[in-house]
Amino acid sequence: MVSDAKSHYADHKIKWSQEENLVLLNFDNQHFHWEMPSDYQISEQHEDLFKIAEFCLLSPFVGGILEGWKPSRKHGKYPALSFSGGIDSTAAFALMPKDTVLIHHRRDFSSLLVHDGADRLFKHNEEEFGRTVHSIPSNHEKLRVLFNRPTGFSTDLAAAVHIILLADYFDLKGVALGMPLDNTYLWHGHKFRNFDETHWWKSWSPLMTSIGLDLILPVAGISEAATVMIVKQMRLGSIVSSCLRKAHPGCGQCWKCFHKNGILGHPYDIKSKEIQTFLGRRPVRTATHALWWVKQQNHWDEVPDLIHLKELDFSWWTQYYPPAFNLLPDWIRSGVQEAIESSIDPMPEDSPFLSWNLFPD
Ligand SMILES: [Zn+2]
Known part of the structure; x- marks a missing residue:
């Protein structure tokens, strides 16, 4: 099955199943897996979670995934963080509350990418802060290859599919991503935009909330330079590395x-x-x-x-953009806001950021 045009959901064979602790997605007889905790039961997870997982993985290639679907999952109790172990998600970890469930996606096929940097940080987090990181091996990044795309995440939220599939297991009410200002309020990293008016925010945020998993972007208002400052303040500067090679x-x-x-x-x-x-x-x-x-x-x-x-x-570039706090769900906002305000300075109201455009031509 190789095509560049979007096909329709009804034309595919899509089925979820479980073999021991492996959750399997059968997509047109190709299997993709997630290695879950040993007591995970697919039958105990709300069906909305699988629907949105499909949307995160397939929506660039398959249309009609959400047709006729009405979400009904209610919010759980805890926030989770999609923790890659890189600098931006480590800063998000620093800003999120202590009861945040830390979950890592581990590419489990051989590639140029290595996990040493993440593993070094996770071991340190366990020893230094007593915080466990749940690492979930998966090969779902290979799904794109069926559509003539390189291995990787199908959508930005595909980086959180493992968390979506674990939302009932961990009783989650939100998913945090370490997406910095470079990808939010900057268009292609060089031109200011109103992120809250983008199609990305206006579609993903309500969709996630509709399944009781609020989208949380704790570093949306700070740059990649400021995330480094936060990581250094946590004295993780000598531990963390964003290099994947x-x-x-x-x-x-x-x-x-x-x-x-x-x-x-x-x-x-x-x-x-x-x-x-x-x-x-x-x-x-x-x-x-x-x-x-x-x-x-x-x-x-x-x-x-x-x-x-x-x-x-x-x-x-090393200051925070205060309007980004408005993107945070009410239930988490004050803690994240205080953590940022105590670490870095705000951008003034006449900041050059508001008219930033490095390459006007
Ligand atoms: Zn490198």
Whole structure:
């Protein structure tokens, strides 16, 4: 089954089942799995959870998934965090309440990606803070390959499918994602937008709330630079690594090593092929953050055609955007807000952020 056009839900064979502790999604006779806790019972999970899991995994390719469906699951008790172990989700972990259930998606097929960085952090969290991270092995990132796409998450919420499937098991009422300002209030990382007016927010947020799982974006109002500051304040700077290629302190060659691990003081090679490639793109990849770091490190020699941006005021990049607090559900807002307010400064009302556009052409 290989096609670029959207097909209809009714034309597919889609079935969920369980074998021991493996939850299986049978999609047109291709099987995708999640390795759940040993006492997990598929029969005890609300059917809405499987419906939304299907939507997260298949909606870019299959239409009509939600036709005729009426959600009925009620909110549970606890928030959860989709904890990748990278810097942004570690900052989210720092900001979320102590009863947050920490759940990690573990790609369980061999690829360039390694889990060493996450495992190092999770072990530290257990020893230092007594906080367990539940790691759920899965191969669902291979589903996209059926649709001629590279391995990966089908949608942003596919990164939380394991949590959705565990929502009744852990009695959850919300799912937090470590999605920073670079992906919320910045369009393609370089132009200001009103995130609360985007199709993304207006569709995903009510959809998740409709199954009793509020979407929580604790770092939506702070940048990738500010998430690093929070991680450092937790004294996790020497523990965490966003590099997915090599164990701590990272490979030093990839984009994450340049623009995330670099801020933590981990070494990187500015002349590496990947870093040069992304710096050479126009717009630069993850532009605001990358150019903020170029400015911090005086790497302007690497982007000579952008030297005019050197005079721009990037100071807001390490401040928080107060309207982002309005995205938080009422039941969690005050705690997250206080944690951010006590860590970083607010953007002033006349911040250059509000008219930010690095590449107007
Ligand atoms: Zn790396």
